[in-house]
Amino acid sequence: TSFPRVPCAEAFDVLEEAVVYRHCVPKWVWKLQRWLHVGWEGKTVKAEECLNGFVEERIRVKMVEKRAKESSTVNDDDDDNYDFLMKLIVETERLMGDCYSSKFVRDIVVSSMVAGRDTIAVALSWFFWLVATNPGVEDKILEELDRVVITQTGEKEVIFSSIEELNKMVYLHGAISETLRLYPSVPYEPKQSLKDDVLPSGHIVGRNTRVLVSIYSMGRMEDVWGKDWMEFRPERWVANKKINIIHVPSYKFAAFMAGPRSCSGRKIAYTQMKTIISCVLRKYKIDVVGDHPVVPLPSIMMFMRHGLKVRISSRTPVSTIINVVNSILPVDSVE
Numbered sequence: 001t002s003f004p005r006v007p008c009a010e011a012f013d014v015l016e017e018a019v020v021y022r023h024c025v026p027k028w029v030w031k032l033q034r035w036l037h038v039g040w041e042g043k044t045v046k047a048e049e050c051l052n053g054f055v056e057e058r059i060r061v062k063m064v065e066k067r068a069k070e071s072s073t074v075n076d077d078d079d080d081n082y083d084f085l086m087k088l089i090v091e092t093e094r095l096m097g098d099c100y101s102s103k104f105v106r107d108i109v110v111s112s113m114v115a116g117r118d119t120i121a122v123a124l125s126w127f128f129w130l131v132a133t134n135p136g137v138e139d140k141i142l143e144e145l146d147r148v149v150i151t152q153t154g155e156k157e158v159i160f161s162s163i164e165e166l167n168k169m170v171y172l173h174g175a176i177s178e179t180l181r182l183y184p185s186v187p188y189e190p191k192q193s194l195k196d197d198v199l200p201s202g203h204i205v206g207r208n209t210r211v212l213v214s215i216y217s218m219g220r221m222e223d224v225w226g227k228d229w230m231e232f233r234p235e236r237w238v239a240n241k242k243i244n245i246i247h248v249p250s251y252k253f254a255a256f257m258a259g260p261r262s263c264s265g266r267k268i269a270y271t272q273m274k275t276i277i278s279c280v281l282r283k284y285k286i287d288v289v290g291d292h293p294v295v296p297l298p299s300i301m302m303f304m305r306h307g308l309k310v311r312i313s314s315r316t317p318v319s320t321i322i323n324v325v326n327s328i329l330p331v332d333s334v335e
């Protein structure tokens, strides 16, 4: 069986490839193709329409909901019903006043989707692969999750952890950082100088010069990470008997880049990844299918060239499943 087709997700993939394409051909080539709606740029125009249309429809529906709320006397604005899109629209309207435009909201939503979709997805693929191939690390993560999550729930159920619990997942935080060091979701970053400059290394960079920063290489330099740079070692990030996360400057650990335009979704990224990993790992064992080749695909994102083929099995012992079934079935239906 295969996954269902999602046109909006496919449009996303086309647009991501377009970014790479535009860096590889002279500007006039892709501009001309765009003007003529041919080649890769022809596909890009259609993909933009599809993605923008998808988001615009969500904004339209939300606006209808907002107007209905405004004319209603019931106030259901509590924290449990947090609605990102609604908040974004309300805040944009408040800040922009008469200049409000739904196109502006649309562009923010599309940017957040672009920034937060594949970055998280590829990081999780590499994480599950690294953990599956380093059983010692997996044991330590599970031991930490048992210690941290069990305090609230009392049992190994798939329950989303609270922020306090997520903050206590120090070893897991280290394992995620270690994954991003070895396999940064964004493997390289192009930057362009506005004026003549000199790098800290002494290299002169002329005006309008493009510099390609290889985040991938930076995470693998012996001078920076030591002789064991090749090892997947979450301990590198943890201090004081697994209580504190070691702060590593972003100019050394550059997966989220550094400076004023560095990733503003860094915290969201760790929160999302810890939430997903803790739910999945506690419940399921993930084994990589033996002969499946795992190699990076050099692109704008650090995709796996052939994806990740895994076998998933439940960690819950059969006896526990029977107990759970017994407890939810009426007594006389249990054999």
Ligand code: HEM
Pocket: 111, 112, 115, 116, 117, 119, 120, 123, 180, 184, 185, 186, 189, 254, 255, 256, 257, 258, 260, 261, 262, 263, 264, 265, 266, 268, 269
């Ligand atoms: C593993 C996850 C992620 C990684 C590795 C990552 C990495 C990056 C990198 C390398 C940049 C470029 C910074 C630069 O050019 O200097 C960036 C920018 C950005 N990221 Fe992330 N990101 C991740 C997840 C997210 C998420 C979940 C969001 C939000 C939902 C997000 C929002 C942004 C935004 C808004 C920018 C642009 C910042 C600006 O230009 O001021 N990112 N990210």
